[in-house]
Amino acid sequence: MLAYARDRRRWLLFGRPRQVGPEIHRRRATVLLESLLTLGPTFIKLGQLLSTRPDVLPPAYIDVLSALQDEVPPAEWDEARAVLEADLGPVDEQFESFDTEAISGASLGQVYRASLDGDDVAVKIRRPDIETLVEADLRVIRWSLPILMRFVDDSRSFSLENLADEFAKTIREEMDYVREARMLTEIQSNFADDERIVIPDVYEDYSSERVLTMAYIGGTKINNLEELDEKEIDRPQVAETLQRAYLQMIIDDGVFHADPHPGNLAVTEQGQIIFYDFGMSGRVDSFIQDKIVEFYIAVANQDIDAILDSLIEIGTLSPDADRDVMADVMELAIADARGEDIEQYRVQQIVGQIEDSIYEFPFRLPKNLALVLRVATVVEGVCVTLDQDFDFISTATTYLTEQGYREESIQRVLEESADQLRRAGESAVRVPPKLERTLDRVDRDDLFVRVGVEDSDQVFATLAKRLIYGLLLTMSLFSMGVLYALEAPEGSVVAAIFSVGLVLLLYRSFRSRRSIMAKPQFTRQNIRKRQRE
Structure with missing residues (x-):
């Protein structure tokens, strides 16, 4: 985060932003990836969510984090069995057979194969005590957020705050197998008439908030x-x-x-x-x-x-x-x-x-x-x-x-065009009287124009700053000459130092990326260069 902050201000508290290439971003992203893997299930999920947010991280981070796989070693069977039996009852009574070797392990749950009434089923079990771990990690993220905000610009702080809320909501939803069963069933019903799509059935009597039993396909x-x-x-x-x-x-x-x-x-x-x-x-x-x-x-x-x-x-x-x-x-x-x-x-x-x-x-x-x-x-x-x-x-x-969406789009364009023609006709009737009244006011010298100037890029502020620096530099150089002529070397040295400082400020003003002559970063040359890299 310190390195990321230095990208904005070279000396943290002041200085020009640094130009950082994709290689440096990629190297930092790799370090972040390793940290997320070390921190455990919640942060693995956080990395996956970050990989979908190009409004928060640079493209190189997105590329690295998008490879983050939600695969971790499964928990011990005895621990998973405790969760299963607490929700459904004894395994031997509920299932004809149950393979205690997990066929897949993810950060929040793991899947086992079993047999139920002669059918092959897949049983997804939430990791033991994962709720406590996730809530603790979410508290860490929530408490860390104000610190994190100090290292990013204002435009990303809002995105990060939204991201934290979204992540907390998403990971809690993913731990809720009742919701997953509901979404699965809804999507399955939408493809009920499509033989090309297969979505496994849910065994509702053998499912709960922490256990989801589905047909194994x-x-x-x-x-x-x-x-x-x-x-x-x-x-x-x-x-x-x-x-x-x-x-x-x-x-x-x-x-x-x-x-x-x-x-x-x-x-x-x-x-x-x-x-x-x-x-x-x-x-x-x-x-x-x-x-x-x-x-x-x-x-x-x-x-x-x-x-x-x-x-x-x-x-x-x-x-x-x-x-x-x-x-x-x-x-x-x-x-x-x-x-x-x-x-x-x-x-x-x-x-x-x-x-x-x-x-x-x-x-x-x-x-x-x-x-x-x-x-x-x-x-x-x-x-x-x-x-x-x-x-x-x-x-x-x-x-x-x-x-039929394209036809609807064409129809909508035609309707909008007809509406615009109608409004244009109405305006053609209303404009001449207004124009005549305006010209009458001009003729009577009774017309006032109020102008509001927007300066989101601070062009006027930059011009004013340079003008003040120039005036001060001129005065300083004149004072240095006068003091030197009056044989006051100490005063002329102070004036010279002051002049040098003003020259540096002027130079920095013209070299800053906020300069009036600054060009957009996203140009054809930059795109081609980025693609080559």
């Missing part, structure tokens, strides 16, 4: 390409099915599985996709859904202004941001996202460029949008692993067209 891990090819599974079709499933969840249903890494996705021998682990899941309200649709359509149409408008309305981009600079960012992002075929896109690259711009400016992300952003990048990565020629935008455009 085996399959091939979705990134095990060799085994998928051996079973002659159509990988491009699987990729398209996965992408369409998430488009349905986010755009249509408003409830989605938010942890689509390869460990939570498998493929049956018939090419169906199996979803596991609904602990991390989220909801999208109708407003965000509409704006996501508008964003996808704007990207498909390469309409830069529509992309910026969508980002502003969704709360990602500040209305005060320089639209010319952001238009360049979007234009380059789309250009960089094209493959060899000019119609090919890579949405992960688009999102990556947007994340860069979010950090550079920086902006905040709405809470659920951070999960959506993470889902979009992870899903696209899985799809490209399955099919190197996978075209996200083409799939999304086809889906939006099939569901």
Whole structure:
């Protein structure tokens, strides 16, 4: 954190900001990653959440933390058994058989295989005493937050405070298996008529707040390409099915599985996709859904202004941001996202460029949008692993067209255009009388104009400072000459020292990144340089 603070002020309390390259950020991120792993389950989850927040951390941190896997050695069976029997009763009476070797272990829970009424089931058990540990860690995070705020700028302090609240809410929800069962059942019902998607059934009578019993469905891990090819599974079709499933969840249903890494996705021998682990899941309200649709359509149409408008309305981009600079960012992002075929896109690259711009400016992300952003990048990565020629935008455009969203968008544009024409006609009738009254006031010398000047970049303050420094320097040099002529060497030395100080202040004023001549950091040259690095 001291190093991070020195990036803002070279000598902590004062000085110019430092230019720090991706390599230094990556090295620091690796240290942070090791610290999070050492601190245990809660902080592993915190690292996973941070990997979805480009408004809080630089892109290099996001890259490193996104590789953080939620895998830790399972607890001893005797400890897990105590939790299971406290909620459901004796294991031997509830299950026909129970394999005491965990098939997977995560930071908050672990999964076992068992047999129930002749069916294979997976039993997810919350880690023993994890609630106490999580609450203690959350207290540490909450108490540390005021200290942390002193090391970051004002624009990120609000994001960090929101992040702490969001994290506490998310991790408590993930420990609640009743909520997970409810979300799983809701998403399962949304895909009830889709034979391409498989979601395991929940055994409610054998589940509780700390235990979740589901049907066990085996399959091939979705990134095990060799085994998928051996079973002659159509990988491009699987990729398209996965992408369409998430488009349905986010755009249509408003409830989605938010942890689509390869460990939570498998493929049956018939090419169906199996979803596991609904602990991390989220909801999208109708407003965000509409704006996501508008964003996808704007990207498909390469309409830069529509992309910026969508980002502003969704709360990602500040209305005060320089639209010319952001238009360049979007234009380059789309250009960089094209493959060899000019119609090919890579949405992960688009999102990556947007994340860069979010950090550079920086902006905040709405809470659920951070999960959506993470889902979009992870899903696209899985799809490209399955099919190197996978075209996200083409799939999304086809889906939006099939569901009628593009036609609705065109209809809405036509309606808005008609409304604008109507308002323009009304204005054409109202303007001439107002113009005549204004000209009459000008003719009578009775017109006053009030002007308010916004100076968010402190241009006038900078000019005033330089003017004062210049006047003082002129006076100091004149005084030094006069004192030297009057044979007062001590006074002339003091004046000379004062003059040198003023010269340094003037030089610093012109060299500061807040100088009037400063240019935006996010330029074409910087993007290309960053990509090469």
